[in-house]
Amino acid sequence: FDYDVLNGQRVVITAGPTREAIDPVRFISNHSSGKMGYALAEAAADAGAEVTLISGPVNLSAPAHVKRIMVESAQDMLDAALHSVENCDVFIGAAAVADYRPESVSTNKLKKGKEASMDIRLVKNPDIIATIAALPNKPFTIGFAAETNDVLSYAREKRLRKQLDMIIANDVSIAGIGFNSDENQVTLITSTDEISLPQTSKRQLARQLIEQIAPHLPTTR
Numbered sequence: 001f002d003y004d005v006l007n008g009q010r011v012v013i014t015a016g017p018t019r020e021a022i023d024p025v026r027f028i029s030n031h032s033s034g035k036m037g038y039a040l041a042e043a044a045a046d047a048g049a050e051v052t053l054i055s056g057p058v059n060l061s062a063p064a065h066v067k068r069i070m071v072e073s074a075q076d077m078l079d080a081a082l083h084s085v086e087n088c089d090v091f092i093g094a095a096a097v098a099d100y101r102p103e104s105v106s107t108n109k110l111k112k113g114k115e116a117s118m119d120i121r122l123v124k125n126p127d128i129i130a131t132i133a134a135l136p137n138k139p140f141t142i143g144f145a146a147e148t149n150d151v152l153s154y155a156r157e158k159r160l161r162k163q164l165d166m167i168i169a170n171d172v173s174i175a176g177i178g179f180n181s182d183e184n185q186v187t188l189i190t191s192t193d194e195i196s197l198p199q200t201s202k203r204q205l206a207r208q209l210i211e212q213i214a215p216h217l218p219t220t221r
């Protein structure tokens with residue numbers, strides 16, 4: 001591993017799930033543990049980058065030499081991302097951001113009614129990475145695509161639609177990789193290349209990803 005490969009680069013990484021409140025005690029979320037994003041933050045810092053990690057609620061401690069900002073909802077994560085992204089060279093979206101949130105958040109705890117069912121109307125959340133990629137001063141922008149089927153074709157389509165420089169396709173249907181596991185296996189997709197990285201620990205994989213990303217950066221200062 002090259003300990004200088006990101007020297008002087010500013011990197012912003014999102015990690016973990018978001019929580020979308022229903023009422024003061026309930027939320028909608030997902031199984032992201034934050035392990036992949038935290039491993040990337042650690043690898044980027046080890047490679048000499050100045051790293052800001054924007055994290056949803058997870059049970060991990062901040063890696064050494066990483067500035068961590070804790071957030072809850074997708075809207076909070078977007079605010080933190082827009083705040084952190086100025087002068088940043090690379091943005092990596094490893095977070096599993098909720099695509100939808102409840103339309104309204106009850107101020108009081110919802111009570112159980114007599115009805116056998118209840119509806120919660122959801123509205124679309126902002127797309128954080130697409131917002132970053134649309135900035136006039138956009139950093140080199142890298143997303144993940146968590147898919148259960150047609151992984152590569154959905155990932156290619158997502159990269160184009162969100163105007164990402166690179167997307168990391170993650171098959172989350174295979175046991176032992178993806179959400180909440182210690183290992184992962186991905187395919188890295190750019191406009192010209194598709195590189196598949198075999199299953200290994202998220203820590204090891206993060207280091208391989210950093211080494212793959214580095215040559216794409218315009219100025220290795």
Ligand code: PMT
Nearest residue numbers: 032033034035036093096097127128129143144146179180
């Ligand atoms: O956290 P772990 O347990 O270690 O698991 C890692 C992981 C499986 C969560 C991670 O490797 C991963 O694949 N993260 C992306 C998960 C996801 O929600 O993917 P997506 O295909 O829904 O989103 C595509 C991209 O858009 C992602 O970079 C995502 O961060 C981003 N996005 C999505 C929705 C939204 N509203 N805003 C976004 O920025």
